[in-house]
Amino acid sequence: xxxxxxxxxxxxxxxxxxxxxxxxxxxxxxxxxxxxxxxxxxxxxxxxxxxxxxxxxxxxxxxxxxxxxxxxxxxxxxxxxxxxxxxxxxxxxxxxxxxxxxxxxxxxxxxxxxxxxxxxxxxxxxxxxxxxxxxxxxxxxxxxxxxxxxxxxxxxxxxxxxxxxxxxxxxxxxxxxxxxxxxxxxxxxxxxxxxxxxxxxxxxxxxxxxxxxxxxxxxxxxxxxxxxxxxxxxx
Numbered sequence: 101x102x103x104x105x106x107x108x109x110x111x112x113x114x115x116x117x118x119x120x121x122x123x124x125x126x127x128x129x130x131x132x133x134x135x136x137x138x139x140x141x142x143x144x145x146x147x148x149x150x151x152x153x154x155x156x157x158x159x160x161x162x163x164x165x166x167x168x169x170x171x172x173x174x175x176x177x178x179x180x181x182x183x184x185x186x187x188x189x190x191x192x193x194x195x196x197x198x199x200x201x202x203x204x205x206x207x208x209x210x211x212x213x214x215x216x217x218x219x220x221x222x223x224x225x226x227x228x229x230x231x232x233x234x235x236x237x238x239x240x241x242x243x244x245x246x247x248x249x250x251x252x253x254x255x256x257x258x259x260x261x262x263x264x265x266x267x268x269x270x271x272x273x274x275x276x277x278x279x280x281x282x283x284x285x286x287x288x289x290x291x292x293x294x295x296x297x298x299x300x301x302x303x304x305x306x307x308x309x310x311x312x313x314x315x316x317x318x319x320x321x322x323x324x325x326x327x328x329x330x331x332x333x334x335x
Contacts (some may be wrong), residue, residue, distance in 0.1 A: 112217040133287050133296055134175060169276035171295070178297035181236050182286065185304045192332050194256050195225045195234075195264050202238040203255065205236075209246055214270070216242070219256040225264045229309035237305045240298035241268040241325055247291065248272025250322065258333055263311075266327040275317040283315070293316035 144165035150157060204217050227234075245253045250272035258265050275283060282288045286304035289296035302325070306313045311329035 102233050131184060133289075134172070137168055137171050137175065141165055141172065144168065146299055159189050175295040175297070178236075178295040178301060181233055182297055182304060184310050185230055185233045185301070188233055188308075190228045191231045192226050193229050193234055195227050195232050195266060195329065196220050197224060197233055198238055199255055199257050199266065201235065201236045202242055205239060205241045206246070209243055214246055214253045214291070216253045219254075221257065225259050227309060227311075227329040227331045230305060233301060233305040233308070237302040237327075238266070240302055244298055244322070245270035245272050248274070248323065262331050264329045264331050266329075267324065268298065268327075269322065269324040271322045274319045274323055275322050278299070280315055280317050284313075 132322040144161045147153065147161045148165065153161075199220055203216055206216060218235050242253065245268065250270035252268075252271045254269045256267045257267075279290060284299045287296040288300075303313055306327055306329065311327060313328075314326045315323065315327075317323035319325060320326065
């Protein structure tokens with residue numbers, strides 16, 4: 101429990117966690133993103149209530165409203181995953197199986213027109229990581245590529261010298277240098293839709309598993325994400 105007395109008096113013991121400061125910083129990033137999505141949804145709802153609205157216009161607004169509500173649901177879901185990465189138990193998880201499941205699930209993603217090619221060895225490659233967050237991370241990398249208008253996505257899983265590697269390369273829009281430097285920041289996004297938490301979840305999950313992540317990207321030429329995680333052997 102935080103030391104309430106030290107907060108009230110304006111003093112803070114050296115080394116004590118700044119819980120209020122951390123909360124305020126997170127809230128300062130979350131609120132503008134949530135407000136933007138809610139405002140868009142409310143505008144669409146207001147148009148739907150307009151007297152005499154044409155059926156085509158009503159249908160378009162309904163689709164827009166549904167999309168914004170879906171974005172809000174994704175924002176809350178991603179926030180829940182991100183906030184629980186460090187507290188979620190580390191489990192022995194098949195990286196190979198996680199990637200296979202993500203590729204199968206990608207067919208249900210909106211705007212999915214990309215050809216996905218996956219090179220996954222038949223032998224299972226295990227890592228120790230938070231299971232839910234790892235699954236979300238792989239799916240977020242696919243979603244990121246699809247939302248960047250990729251027509252081709254290549255995934256490869258391998259291991260060498262005690263490290264498991266996942267490489268996700270896409271032919272999408274790519275990122276400017278200033279975006280690459282910030283793309284894993286919570287709530288940072290260059291899009292009007294989405295939560296802005298997808299790549300933050302990836303980075304936090306890799307860190308929690310004791311791994312590393314590298315990114316290469318060029319505007320108009322696509323992006324490459326390279327994840328390295330310690331291999332977990334035994335039961």
